[in-house]
Amino acid sequence: LLTLRGHSSRLSSLAFPPDGNLILTGASDGTARLWDREGRELQLFDQHPAKVNVVAFAPDGQSIMIGYEDHQIKEWSLDGELRLSLVGHTGQVADLAFSPDGRYLLSCGWDETARIWDRRGYELWTLPISTSKVAYAPDGQHLLTIVDENKAARWMNIPRLLAATTEVFSLEALKDLGLAYAEQDVQEIRAW
Incomplete structure (x- = not known):
């Protein structure tokens, strides 16, 4: 049994990279944290003012995406460098999914849309659902x-x-x- 301690409030999301060697957690304290399989914290991502709703690993395992309650989506390198901010949702980000080849990101939010993004941060489509x-x-x-x-x-x-x-x-x-x-x-x- 592994216990991960570090978040100051309730966990809202977790994810594993394809190789399963790391654990990514997100919480309502506005943080996401990267852990090794022994439960050691490797990286703290952004003390964000809004709750983390969802976290996801890119298929190559080299970066992560975080979706926040305040409509933002951010891409981070595993060493904590902010790579990209995606702006488009007008409601909380509810879920994130990468295409199998990692070229596209699918997001959905409380604004009643699903959005398809390329990895450069361009919104390709908005689906009104x-x-x-x-x-x-x-x-x-x-x-x-x-x-x-x-x-x-x-x-x-x-x-x-x-x-x-x-x-x-x-x-x-x-x-x-x-x-x-x-x-x-x-x-x-x-x-x-």
Whole structure:
């Protein structure tokens, strides 16, 4: 059992890099922290004035993204250097997901939008949907979201709704099998 001590308030998010050798945590104290597998703190990212809502590792494991309650998204190197700030959301950032090749970032927020960004910080598309969770499919060509009334929807990179199901509470893209599944309140799992 590993206990990570350092945040002064409730944890809101955690993430692992592809190799699984580090742990990234975000908390409502406005900080994100990088830990090794023994529980030693390696880096403190930004004492931000707003709560950290979500943290994510880039697929190459060399940088992280943090989404904040005050609408901001920031990219950091693992040694704590701020690389990029993304401006566009007008509500809290709810979730972040990288494309499998790391070239694009998908974000969603309380402003009822999902946004696709390139790694230079340019916003490529804004999808006008109310969503709290986003994921890239393993093929990198499709986006998965939870939309109004907890329905799962699959979007192509050119916004086009392809499919929907009923009440969904979590989404996962299963890289090894090339499937996405949605967990429903009736203990049912659907795969695409």
